[in-house]
Amino acid sequence: MKNVFDVLQERGFIAQTTHEEEIKKLLGEKKVTFYIGFDPTADSLHVGHFLQLMVMAHMQQHGHRPIALIGGGTAMVGDPTGKNDMRKMMTKEIIEHNSNCFKTQISKFIDFSDDKAIMVDNSDWLLDLNYVEFLRDVGVHFSVNRMLTAECFKSRMERGLTFLEFNYMLMQSYDFLVLNQKYDCQMQLGGDDQWSNILGGLELVRKRESKSVYGMTFTLLTTSEGKKMGKTEGGAIWLDPQKTSPYEFYQYWRNVSDSDVERCLALLTFLPMExxxxxGALKDAQINEAKAVLAFEVTKIVHGEEEALKAKEAAEAIFGGKGKSDNIPSFEISSAELEAGIKIVDLLVMAGLTPSKSEARRAVQQGGVSLNENKVNSIDYVVGKDDLVDDQMMLQRGKKNFIRIKINS
Incomplete structure (x- = not known):
């Protein structure tokens, strides 16, 4: 079997490694236990996390053992990485709820049966730590001068870095030590923005345990222009179908720019590189074939083949004049609501086509809203029974976002 390091490198995952040749040799010769951490800052994983899950899946397929670490303890502090301001503090109850959501979602992508993978929560060891003992055992190994050179802290120094956040690196580093002691975990993996935190953990394990451990980071999911992927006008692209429907998820990938298609296919699907x-080499109108494959494959991995087929058929029904029209996303309103009349701005928000009324007003004013293929020209337009066509309406925002309005009698 091909070394997983070569697979990850060929597909464009690897950003930085602590000891490239040693890591490649290790992954080629033995079953390695590694971990990736997920701080439960929301009640669903998003597409940025999905890239990490794909790494885990590739590693597991090549015989290595993943540890999915849920950061129930570190989320109490909040990672300062990539943030201009301090993260909003969450209650224990919210963190616990989010952690349970993450655990359920991760189990869809990774096989946890027969000790093939492990899921742990760092709240199990972080929340009951003795502070003085922690400072003596862990804090003594960290140089403040060196920590301040880390990108995650440097970017926050001007705005103000709290002592609370300053502890985050120590806590994450301690995770690696605990996982090494309990499960012989030899590697920490993560997004490239975690490089400083990974180095902290690696050095702590080497100093405390005198063992060889390693770190590897992966490219962040960005466009060819360097912008973060996974955001729309409506917010993040979530893996939870209740937050981002399979159709919306499919459409996001169907509409990526031509220059991003090959990279997304390599990172987010299991298609052979040939x-x-x-x-990725297709040009002009033919690139749409590649985008359709990308959308279907990613949706299939996240939501299952049945939902991917439904999303594909809905897109084809709307845009290609073929496919099953009953798979087009729909939203129900009562006949009483329609009788009373609904402002177009309110309907756009209710149907989920815009996140707010101000966004809805802007969309109408810019000529981006249509009802039954007729452009809506006024933000004061009131939708009523006269707009029904065969007891339904088709509401559209922009070129790609459609929803069918049905009447719930």
Whole structure:
């Protein structure tokens, strides 16, 4: 079997490694236990996390053992990485709820049966720590001068870095030590923005345990222009179908720019690289074939083949004049609501086509809203029974966002 390091490198995952040759040799010769951490800052994983899950899946397919670490303890502090301001503090109850959501979602992508993978929560060891003992055992190994050179802290120094956040690196580093002691975990993996935190953990384990451990980071999910992927006007692209429907999820990938298709196919699907390169080389109108494959494959991994087929058929029904029209996303309103009349701005928000009324007003004013293929020209337009066509309406925002309005009698 091909070394997983070569697979990850060929597909464009690897950003930085602490000891490249040693890591490659280790992954090629033995079953390695590694971990990736997920801080439960929301009640669903998003597409940025999905890239990390794909790494885990590739590693597991090549015989290595993942530890999915839920950061129930570290979330109490909050990672300062990539933030201009301090993260909003969450209650224990919210963190516990979010942690349970993460655990359920991660189990869809990774096989936890027969000790093939482990899921742990760092609240189990972080919340009951003796502070003085922690300072003596862990804090003594960290140089403040050196910590301040880390990117995650440097970017916050001007605005003000709290002592609370300053402890985050120590806590994450302690996670690596605990996982090494309990499960012989030899590697920490994560997004490239976690490089400083990973180095902290690696050095702590080497100093405390005199063992060889390693770190590897992966490219962040960005466009060819360097912008973060996974955001729309409506917010983040979530893996929870209740927060981002399979159709919306499918459409997001169907609409990525031409220059991002090959990279997304390599990172976010299991298609062989020969096929990835073939699809990525398509030009002009043919690139739409590659985008349709990308959308279907990613949706299939996240939501299952049945939902991917429904999303594909809905897109084809709307945009290609083929496919099952009953798979088009729909939203129900009562006949009483319609009788009373609903402002177009309110309907756009109710149907989920815009996140707010101000966004809805802007969309109408810019000529981006249509009802039954007729452009809506006024933000004061009131939708009523006269707008029904065969007891339904088609509401559209922009070129790609459709929803069918049905009447719930």
């Amino acid at each position: 096929e990835v390169k073939r699809l």
